[in-house]
Amino acid sequence: MALIALGLNHLTAPLDLREKVAFAPEATPGALSDLARQPGINEAMILSTCNRTELYVETDVGAESAVQRWLLDHHGLTGHRLDEFLYRHEDQGAVRHLFRVATGLDSMVLGEPQILGQVKDAYQTARSAGTLRTSMERLLQQTFAVAKRVRTDTRIGANPVSVAYTAVRMAERLFANLADACVMLIGAGETIELAARHLAESSVRRLIVANRTLENAQALAGRFGAYAIALADLPQHLADADIVISSTASTAPIIGRGLIENAIRARKRKPMFLVDIAVPRDIEPAVAEVDDVFLYTVDDLKQVIDDNLRSRQAAANEAEAIIELQVEHYLAWRRALDVRNPLAALRGEAEAQRDATLDKARALLASGRTPEQALEFLAHTLTNKLLHAPSANLRAAALRGDVELLRAAEALFDPGSNGDKSV
Incomplete structure (x- = not known):
C-alpha cells in the first residue's frame, strides 16, 4: 500500500488556478465516492479550503498515478496546466505533511487554528461518504492528537492570528478608528464568525451580516449585536458599508462591478474597503478598477501576515520536533x-504438525502396531518437528555470533523465568 498526499496551495499556485480545483462543500461527498471507486484506490479524503486543495489517498502499489489523473479529469484540466503547481508526498512525507497542515505549520498564517477545524470537517465528510478504513482512520485520529499536543506544549497559538484576524487588522490600518465604521460581513461560516468576533472586540460602530439564508445570518448577527439581511437585499444596503469582508461557498461572484459602482455613487465617492477571502472569489476582480474602491484578496493579505511570522517561528521549531x-x-x-x-x-x-503426526500414529494403529509403538512414534516425531526450526536457527545464530538472538532465546525458552529474571 502507498499513502499519497497530492495538492496545491497558496505557496505553489495562483488564486485563479486554486479556484479551478476547489471542491464546493456540497459537491465533495460525490467527488469522494467517485475517487474511491477508481481502480487501485482504497481510501480517500479531500481537504479544500480558501488556501489549498489536497487529496489524501491510500492506493495499491502501482496505482499511485491514478490520483492525479482523477483530479485532472474531474476538473477538466490538462496535465501541462497543473503539473508545475502540484506537490506530491508519499508515505512518510504524506504523514508529515498532514500533521504540519493540521497544526497550522503549512498555513499562510503560521500556527493559525482554523485549519484544524477544516481538517476535522474533511474527515467527517470522508467518514460519511464511507471512503475511510483502518489505516487512514488511525492517521486522522493521530493527526488530531498531534495538533492538540502542539497547541498544549508550544506557544504556536499564543498570539491568535487568522486570515479573518488579518483582514480586520488591515481594515484598521485604513480606518484609524473602527468605532466610526460600518462593516458588512457576507457569509455565515467560521471565517466570517471569526471576523465578527474580532470586529466586536474593536467596538465597530455598526455590523451587518448578509447571507443567502436569512436565518443563518440572524443567528450569527444575534451573537454580536449585528443587523442581519438576506443576500438578495445586498443592493439596498451595500452603500452603507465602509468595509466589506466576504467569505461564502458560492461558485460564482456575488458582487460585480456594476453593484459597486452604484454603491460608490450613493456614497458620494466616499471610499470603500473590500476584502474577498473566498475561493472561488466572491467579488469580481474588475471591482478593483473602480475609483475610490480598495479590493484585497487572500493573496494580498500575505504582507500583513508576514509581520506575524517571527513571533511564532520558535514555537514552530518545537512543533516540528x-x-x-x-x-x-x-x-x-x-x-x-x-x-x-x-x-x-x-x-x-505447531497445530499443523500435530495433526499430521497424529494421522500417522492412527495409521500405525490401523496397520496393527501396538498403542505403545504408536505413542512412542507420536512423541518422538512431534518433538523433533517442533524443535527442528528453532534448533537450526539457534545453531546458525551461534555460528555467526548473534548474541542478542541467543539471549532472547534463553529468556524465551527458560521454563522457570516467566519473562522476569528479577524474581
Whole structure:
C-alpha cells in the first residue's frame, strides 16, 4: 500500500488556478465516492479550503498515478496546466505533511487554528461518504492528537492570528478608528464568525451580516449585536458599508462591478474597503478598477501576515520536533500491519504438525502396531518437528555470533523465568 498526499496551495499556485480545483462543500461527498471507486484506490479524503486543495489517498502499489489523473479529469484540466503547481508526498512525507497542515505549520498564517477545524470537517465528510478504513482512520485520529499536543506544549497559538484576524487588522490600518465604521460581513461560516468576533472586540460602530439564508445570518448577527439581511437585499444596503469582508461557498461572484459602482455613487465617492477571502472569489476582480474602491484578496493579505511570522517561528521549531516523533510512531504502527504475528504463525505451524503426526500414529494403529509403538512414534516425531526450526536457527545464530538472538532465546525458552529474571 502507498499513502499519497497530492495538492496545491497558496505557496505553489495562483488564486485563479486554486479556484479551478476547489471542491464546493456540497459537491465533495460525490467527488469522494467517485475517487474511491477508481481502480487501485482504497481510501480517500479531500481537504479544500480558501488556501489549498489536497487529496489524501491510500492506493495499491502501482496505482499511485491514478490520483492525479482523477483530479485532472474531474476538473477538466490538462496535465501541462497543473503539473508545475502540484506537490506530491508519499508515505512518510504524506504523514508529515498532514500533521504540519493540521497544526497550522503549512498555513499562510503560521500556527493559525482554523485549519484544524477544516481538517476535522474533511474527515467527517470522508467518514460519511464511507471512503475511510483502518489505516487512514488511525492517521486522522493521530493527526488530531498531534495538533492538540502542539497547541498544549508550544506557544504556536499564543498570539491568535487568522486570515479573518488579518483582514480586520488591515481594515484598521485604513480606518484609524473602527468605532466610526460600518462593516458588512457576507457569509455565515467560521471565517466570517471569526471576523465578527474580532470586529466586536474593536467596538465597530455598526455590523451587518448578509447571507443567502436569512436565518443563518440572524443567528450569527444575534451573537454580536449585528443587523442581519438576506443576500438578495445586498443592493439596498451595500452603500452603507465602509468595509466589506466576504467569505461564502458560492461558485460564482456575488458582487460585480456594476453593484459597486452604484454603491460608490450613493456614497458620494466616499471610499470603500473590500476584502474577498473566498475561493472561488466572491467579488469580481474588475471591482478593483473602480475609483475610490480598495479590493484585497487572500493573496494580498500575505504582507500583513508576514509581520506575524517571527513571533511564532520558535514555537514552530518545537512543533516540528513533536511532529517528527509522531510521524515515526504512526509509521511503526503501519509497518506492524504488514508483519506476520509470530505467535499466531508458531501456533498454526505447531497445530499443523500435530495433526499430521497424529494421522500417522492412527495409521500405525490401523496397520496393527501396538498403542505403545504408536505413542512412542507420536512423541518422538512431534518433538523433533517442533524443535527442528528453532534448533537450526539457534545453531546458525551461534555460528555467526548473534548474541542478542541467543539471549532472547534463553529468556524465551527458560521454563522457570516467566519473562522476569528479577524474581
